[in-house]
Every structure is written in structure tokens, then in C-alpha cells.
Amino acid sequence: MVKINAKAASVSFRGVTKIYGRDVVAVDDIDLEVAAGTLVTLLGPSGCGKTTTLRMIAGLEMPSQGQIFIGDKDVSTLPATDRDVSMVFQSYALFPHMTVMENVSYGLKFSGFDKSETKDRAVAGLGLVGLTGYGDRLPSELSGGQQQRVAVARALVLEPQVLLFDEPLSNLDAKLRRQVREEIREIQQNLGLTVVYVTHDQEEALAVSDEIVVMRNAGIAQKGTPRELYEAPASAFVADFIGEANLIPCEILSVSEGMAEIGIGSFRHQLVSRGLAPGKARVAVRPSRVRIGAAGQGMPAKIAKATYVGSRMEYTVEAEFGQLFAVLDDVASPLEPGAEVMISFAESGPVLVPE
Structure with missing residues (x-):
């Protein structure tokens, strides 16, 4: 109370x-x-x-x-x-x-x-x-x-x-x-x-x-x-101003029962539609919600910069849509600049915002 x-x-x-x-x-x-x-x-x-x-x-x-x-x-x-x-x-x-x-x-x-x-x-x-x-x-x-x-x-x-x-x-x-x-x-x-x-x-x-x-x-x-x-x-604007966010252009391919399927190139991801209709939009992804892997599903990308800041690693990643900022807790085995990786998003966290 x-x-x-x-x-x-x-x-x-x-x-x-x-x-x-x-x-x-x-x-x-x-x-x-x-x-x-x-x-x-x-x-x-x-x-x-x-x-x-x-x-x-x-x-x-x-x-x-x-x-x-x-x-x-x-x-x-x-x-x-x-x-x-x-x-x-x-x-x-x-x-x-x-x-x-x-x-x-x-x-x-x-x-x-x-x-x-x-x-x-x-x-x-x-x-x-x-x-x-x-x-x-x-x-x-x-x-x-x-x-x-x-x-x-x-x-x-x-x-x-x-x-x-x-x-x-x-x-x-x-x-x-x-x-x-x-x-x-x-x-x-x-x-x-x-x-x-x-x-x-x-x-x-x-x-x-x-x-x-x-x-x-x-x-x-x-x-x-x-x-x-x-x-x-x-x-x-709010996504970018309240904490850091990657704002990535995307296409809402379909909407069903409040869920949207989006496409970024050939990559597909499902998230809450937030009332948006099929068409162009942007997806806001917090750096901690970016997933980086060596193989598997996702978008091909390359590590452009890797910075050690004590409790985490900060990465600038180059993908076909532009640069992405990501943070990972794994400081024991950092990724090196130039490394080829696959990137995707956590299931929860990314949100759609109007274009």
C-alpha cells in the first residue's frame, strides 16, 4: 500500500x-x-x-x-x-x-x-x-x-x-x-x-x-x-530514448489473433502485433535481446567491434540491414572482430513500432 x-x-x-x-x-x-x-x-x-x-x-x-x-x-x-x-x-x-x-x-x-x-x-x-x-x-x-x-x-x-x-x-x-x-x-x-x-x-x-x-x-x-x-x-522515439534499442526496418507479413509474423530479408520472427496491420514497420530490439550464434537459424552477420566492459561484452554487428548493437554476459570466450555469426532475437523483448 x-x-x-x-x-x-x-x-x-x-x-x-x-x-x-x-x-x-x-x-x-x-x-x-x-x-x-x-x-x-x-x-x-x-x-x-x-x-x-x-x-x-x-x-x-x-x-x-x-x-x-x-x-x-x-x-x-x-x-x-x-x-x-x-x-x-x-x-x-x-x-x-x-x-x-x-x-x-x-x-x-x-x-x-x-x-x-x-x-x-x-x-x-x-x-x-x-x-x-x-x-x-x-x-x-x-x-x-x-x-x-x-x-x-x-x-x-x-x-x-x-x-x-x-x-x-x-x-x-x-x-x-x-x-x-x-x-x-x-x-x-x-x-x-x-x-x-x-x-x-x-x-x-x-x-x-x-x-x-x-x-x-x-x-x-x-x-x-x-x-x-x-x-x-x-x-x-520512445524505444530509442528509454534505454538503448536497435530499430530495424521490417515487413509485417501477416497478422493472426494478435500475433504478427515479420520478415527481415529471409529471416522470420513472431511477436505481438500491437494493433499494426501488414506492411512496413520497425522492430525495436534491446541489445540484451539480440542472440548471437555460430550457426543455426537467423541472419548472417559479422562482428565489427568487440568491447570488454567488465561484466559483459559489447558487440557492434554488421548485417544486411545495417549495424546492430548487442551485449552478451559471456566474457570468458569473447567473439573476435571479423567473426562470421548468425543473429536472431529472444522470444520476448522485441516489440513492433510504427514505421
């Missing part, structure tokens, strides 16, 4: 458009529902509209058309100061001359709390992010990950209805990103917070989200759980 904080509120976009100047459409007529107590990630390439969407929730931008609700309240025209929302920025935005405790307490001073309650809340906030005892330090005395946690604590102590994250991990190295994203997810789940999270990192989105909203060209390309988007992308 999902725990929902008493203050956590839903977020609803109804036909929201944001236009800059005369004709720059940053967000184009989107409908979006974020359930209370969930973490929803807005994911997409630069310029797709995800940060503008986040800033409209925060009240830092106003919609040109449509309505935004936080809970049952229409906040479409309310300034940021009148919304019960906190935001954690990419740059942390800590005051360098203030101690950690002063940074965390800063927003509380303007929220009507007395000195004693302000201190108690700040101490509790530091405890939530694992920084008990760090209150007297300056930001310059902390690591990047610790500074980010101070920024999270500063937002948490205000107990907002909605907590917003704008690319919060982009300034951290890979190992620290993984650690801090796990901490953010754990805090969100333990406290039952409503969180809207913006990133362009697919792995990060898959790891932290209850639901992912993939944005493209100012609109929503697809929304769903991480598993739904990874295993059943609605388009070639």
Missing part, C-alpha cells in the same frame, strides 16, 4: 500551453495527472518542454492557456509565493556564507515558526538526509553529494504539498548520482511525498519513478510506469 503524506497533493494540467513571445511554443496543449504521494519524472531531450512544465508547477512561469491544479485548487495565475511548493535546483543554490543549519532554516524564518520550532525542524531535516552533526559546517566544506542533500533538506522542512526537482544530480559523478537518487527515492517513499522530477537521464528516470512522462517537441510522447515504457514503447 502506498503511503501518502497528509499534506501531499495531486497535480493536474488541463490543456496547458506555454508560448514565449509571439510564436515559440514551449509546451503544447498537455494534459497531465500526478497522483498524490507519487514520484513522476518528466523525461526528454533538451528543449522538449520538461523544465518549462516544472516551472509552471512552481509558479515561476504562467501558462498561456489551460489550467493547473494543485489538489483541488486552481493555481494557474498564482505567484510562486502563494503556492505550497518547494523546488530543489540543479545548482543547489546554497548560500555560501551561511552554515548548513542556517541554509536549511532559511525558508522557515519566513513561514511563521518561532526560533525553537525552526531549529527543531532544521535538525529533523538534516536527520532525514543523513547529515546529523553537519549543521555548523559551511557549504564549501561539504562534498557535492552532501551539498545536494542540504538542498533537499531545505525543501523538505517546509513540508510542501509538492516537491520539485530540476536535474538534481547532473553535477554529481556517476557513483554519487546512483547513491543520491536512491536516497531521494527512499525519502519520497518513506514520507509519502508528491514529487515531480525532471531529468534527461533515462537510467535515472527508470530508477526513481512511479511513472515517467516522456516529452518531445513540447508535447507528451508517452506516459506510463518504467516497465511499461521500457518493454512496450509506443514509438521509435
Whole structure:
């Protein structure tokens, strides 16, 4: 059962458009529902509209058309100061001359709390992010990950209805990103917070989200759980953006009882038709779903590149339709560049997408 904080509120976009100047459409007529107590990630390439969407929730931008609700309240025209929302920025935005405790307490001073309650809340906030005892330090005395946690604590102590994250991990190295994203997810789940999270990192989105909203060209390309988007992308764009995918041109030869037989040259494979009719299409195949063998059924191909990355081998394979990227767990007996092989697909995993 999902725990929902008493203050956590839903977020609803109804036909929201944001236009800059005369004709720059940053967000184009989107409908979006974020359930209370969930973490929803807005994911997409630069310029797709995800940060503008986040800033409209925060009240830092106003919609040109449509309505935004936080809970049952229409906040479409309310300034940021009148919304019960906190935001954690990419740059942390800590005051360098203030101690950690002063940074965390800063927003509380303007929220009507007395000195004693302000201190108690700040101490509790530091405890939530694992920084008990760090209150007297300056930001310059902390690591990047610790500074980010101070920024999270500063937002948490205000107990907002909605907590917003704008690319919060982009300034951290890979190992620290993984650690801090796990901490953010754990805090969100333990406290039952409503969180809207913006990133362009697919792995990060898959790891932290209850639901992912993939944005493209100012609109929503697809929304769903991480598993739904990874295993059943609605388009070639989503397939390629959510994790790596080989997009291979194919021909749907026949469809029967929801199953399609596809042809790639002389190779045949059966998979779910997903409502597509016979004709040209593409099949999206994850690198881990490519099968490479020395003989047997499949498509003839040649190993172009072989790269050892520790836990697996990565291969670039040349076939008649072009290049294919594949990963295999067998690092003990790697295939050499130039080797002639046969390639095929795992029974489950490949999915059809429109051409």
C-alpha cells in the first residue's frame, strides 16, 4: 500500500500551453495527472518542454492557456509565493556564507515558526538526509553529494504539498548520482511525498519513478510506469530514448489473433502485433535481446567491434540491414572482430513500432 503524506497533493494540467513571445511554443496543449504521494519524472531531450512544465508547477512561469491544479485548487495565475511548493535546483543554490543549519532554516524564518520550532525542524531535516552533526559546517566544506542533500533538506522542512526537482544530480559523478537518487527515492517513499522530477537521464528516470512522462517537441510522447515504457514503447522515439534499442526496418507479413509474423530479408520472427496491420514497420530490439550464434537459424552477420566492459561484452554487428548493437554476459570466450555469426532475437523483448 502506498503511503501518502497528509499534506501531499495531486497535480493536474488541463490543456496547458506555454508560448514565449509571439510564436515559440514551449509546451503544447498537455494534459497531465500526478497522483498524490507519487514520484513522476518528466523525461526528454533538451528543449522538449520538461523544465518549462516544472516551472509552471512552481509558479515561476504562467501558462498561456489551460489550467493547473494543485489538489483541488486552481493555481494557474498564482505567484510562486502563494503556492505550497518547494523546488530543489540543479545548482543547489546554497548560500555560501551561511552554515548548513542556517541554509536549511532559511525558508522557515519566513513561514511563521518561532526560533525553537525552526531549529527543531532544521535538525529533523538534516536527520532525514543523513547529515546529523553537519549543521555548523559551511557549504564549501561539504562534498557535492552532501551539498545536494542540504538542498533537499531545505525543501523538505517546509513540508510542501509538492516537491520539485530540476536535474538534481547532473553535477554529481556517476557513483554519487546512483547513491543520491536512491536516497531521494527512499525519502519520497518513506514520507509519502508528491514529487515531480525532471531529468534527461533515462537510467535515472527508470530508477526513481512511479511513472515517467516522456516529452518531445513540447508535447507528451508517452506516459506510463518504467516497465511499461521500457518493454512496450509506443514509438521509435520512445524505444530509442528509454534505454538503448536497435530499430530495424521490417515487413509485417501477416497478422493472426494478435500475433504478427515479420520478415527481415529471409529471416522470420513472431511477436505481438500491437494493433499494426501488414506492411512496413520497425522492430525495436534491446541489445540484451539480440542472440548471437555460430550457426543455426537467423541472419548472417559479422562482428565489427568487440568491447570488454567488465561484466559483459559489447558487440557492434554488421548485417544486411545495417549495424546492430548487442551485449552478451559471456566474457570468458569473447567473439573476435571479423567473426562470421548468425543473429536472431529472444522470444520476448522485441516489440513492433510504427514505421
